Amino acid sequence: MPIAKKDQERVTYAWMYGQQARKDSKDRAVPKYWTEYAEAWLQGFDGVPLASESKPVSDGLEAELDESAVAKGDN
Numbered sequence: 001m002p003i004a005k006k007d008q009e010r011v012t013y014a015w016m017y018g019q020q021a022r023k024d025s026k027d028r029a030v031p032k033y034w035t036e037y038a039e040a041w042l043q044g045f046d047g048v049p050l051a052s053e054s055k056p057v058s059d060g061l062e063a064e065l066d067e068s069a070v071a072k073g074d075n
């Protein structure tokens with residue numbers, strides 16, 4: 001399900017503020033302002049990566065980035 005850009009930004013900010021709260025040794029309680037994005041705030045507080053699923057590198061990309069291709073770009 002796609003997320004609107006503004007909502008994605010709010011999720012990101014909630015996550016970052018959660019991380020900062022942990023660094024500042026605050027309680028693990030979601031502030032009222034972040035209630036709507038509580039899950040993201042708690043994930044940030046707990047240190048859960050925001051994009052938890054990494055995408056594998058395709059075989060085609062690996063073939064493009066072999067040593068000889070990289071060496072050609074160093075000119």
